[in-house]
Structures are given as C-alpha cells and as structure tokens.
Amino acid sequence: MSFGDPNNPYGSPQGGQQQPGYPQQGGQQPGYPQQGGQPGYGYPQQGVPQQQGYPGYPQGGQQPYDAYQQQQAAYGGGYGYGAAPELAHWGLRLGGTIIDGLIFAVPYIVIIVGQGKAVFAIIGFVALIALAIWQLIQEGRTGQTVGKKAVGIRLVRESDGQPVGVGMAFVRRIAHFLDSIACYLGWLWPLWDEKKQTFADKVCSTLVIRSQ
Template sequence: MSFGSPNNPYGQPQNPQNPPSGYGQPQPGYGQPQQGQPGYGYPQQGQPGIPPQGYPQQPGGYPGYPQQPGYGAQPPYANWGQRFLGTIVDGLVFLVPYLLVILGRDTPALAVIGGLAIFAVAIWQLIMEGRTGQTLGKKALGIRLVRESDGQPLGIGMAFVRRLAHFLDSLACYLGWLWPLWDAKKQTFADKVCSSIVIRSQ
C-alpha cells in the first residue's frame, strides 16, 4: 500500500481550489446570529416591566400618592373667614327643621317631623363631606375638606371622627376654632388630630 493509494485518505493531496466540505466556512455563532437567537450587538428584549438599556426611562413621581392638580409647593389653604362663613351656611340649612321643632311644642307631629328632618340633614351633610369634601356651606364658599397626605376626601368614617374631635376645639375658651387664624396650615385641633386640611377648590 502506497501513500498515494486512493484507499488511503491521508495520502491524497489536497486541492486548494476544491477544499473539503465545511473547510474555511464560518461556523454558526461566530459573528453571525443563529436562526431564532439575537446576535451579539443586537437590541435585546428586556424583561417585562424593565426597559432595555439605552431606552429612555419614563418619568416617575413620588412613590407615595400622586400630586393633586393645582397643588404646588404648598396646598391652597382656605382662610379662617371662608371656613367661618361656610359653617354659618351649614347652620342655616338646619334653620327650617329647627323652626318645626319649636312650633311643635304645641303640635307634637311638627316636632317629630322637625327632629327627623334635622337628623336626615345631618346625615346627608356628613355623607357629602366624607365623599366629596364639601357640605353645602363649603361648596358655597368654594372650599373643600381633604386628607393632608394626598388631597383626597376623608371618607365618611373619618369625617364622622373629625366631627367628634371638634370637642377639642371648644376646650380652653374655644381656642381650637380660632387656631386657623395663625396656624401655618390653617388647621383646627380636630384637623390636626385627623390629619385633615381645608383647601380652596376654586
């Protein structure tokens, strides 16, 4: 057997113009992306919720509550005069039912109707204040009761707690009712306990 025998593949001379199959051909994965796989240097698909590198980040706000429309560095607090006049208007709403109670001294039916009307108006005012931040008086004066933390209405339950907390404002010669005159946030004692503020809505 000679080295030039056709039966010996190791002894055959190589033809540079007809190289073996696969000789000198680029292999997949070296400089070329394989089918179905992104190649090196191509944009990668990021994980859900995580933008890929090089893409602009979405502007984000404070990780707590969103800033309310119209709020700047300081909420537009309602002044003491607006709050006082709003309370007067709320009191006038009870005037007609109260007159029925007075007239009912001689007519018990009128007293019952007047008492039920006072109770119904009080509940309705509480619900409106808890859900929207406004009673009839606050709406007439363009002011609103909201949470200090996020500017949203207190809710019916906390609005009721705030009304109970008003007894603190009547202590010490009604000092709490006057406290908004010089307080930085225009709060009464009840507002401070319930973390509420009264702002201008217009």
C-alpha cells in the same frame, strides 16, 4: 444512488440550504435578540432608562403638605402637581359654617312651629337626622358640605390632599369638642396658625383648602 443525488432522501440539500425548521447559519434563532442589534420581543432593551414619570409628579406616591409649604398655589386635585394647595382662611371657614348652620335651622324651625303637635316634631327630627347624615357623607367623600361648597373650600387629608372618608369626617366632628373646651380658642386658632388648622384638624391631620 449517491449522497449527492437530489433523489437521495438521506443526502444533504443542494446548495448548502438548511432544512426547514432550522435557523440559517449566521442568523438568529426566533425570539432571541440579534447580536449588536435591537432585542426581540419579550426582552428588555439594554442601556435605555425606564420612564420615571412626568415632570412635576413626585415619584413613589404623593408627598405630604409639609414638602410644599413654600409653594402656595391653587388646589388642583392632589399634591401630585408639584405645588401646595391654597389654605382656606378663617373668614371662608366661618362663612361655610354659617351656611351649614342656616340649613340645619330649617328642621329646628319645623319643630318649633309645630310645637305641641307630634307630627311636626317627628318630621323635623327625621329631617334633622337625615340632613346630618347626608352632610357627613358628602364631606367624607367629596370634602364639601353645602356650606363649604358654597364658599369654595374643601376638607382633605394633610398627607395626600384626598377626601378624608366618612369615618374620619365623623371623628373630626367629635374632635371639635377640643375647639370648644378651651373657651372656644380652637375655633379661632386658624387665624394665626401656619396651616390654618383648628385643634380638631391637628388631631385628625386634616386641612381645609380652597377648591377654586
């Protein structure tokens, strides 16, 4: 028996073939990138730039409103679309406030009509509280009360154009006393303010924008 004998279990394979389980000479081991070729799975490509996002979308998060002051455009769901939202003018804000006021007048009417009757007073008071809470939740989560939705405006954070949240919506309601304390000047401030903000908006860093 010689080492060249094909029946010799210790001999080398005929024709210089590699034993199973070993890579071919001059080839590449599985899982490793080929020299001068494309890398295998699990290895980053060399010289190929990583995707940086779609054009028109700021990188690294949303940008504040100030970065877009010169680019007025319709609000499209956030400032990531490359253009500033269109601020709601004072007339729209007033219209939304009037509509909300008329809605809140209904429970008051129930209380007045049922004056002297406890059942009407209780119904009107409960309806008033429930309506106030519901309006606050809607404004915090969607940026719109019934009145704001009717006139097509929305309350958002100045930093990223997103809804302010129920907590901040409540704080903003309280901050409206600043608009009234100086002879109601704060309510008129959006008429000439660059960002059309009331004093409460400035304190809470909020904007009222058009949603259509």
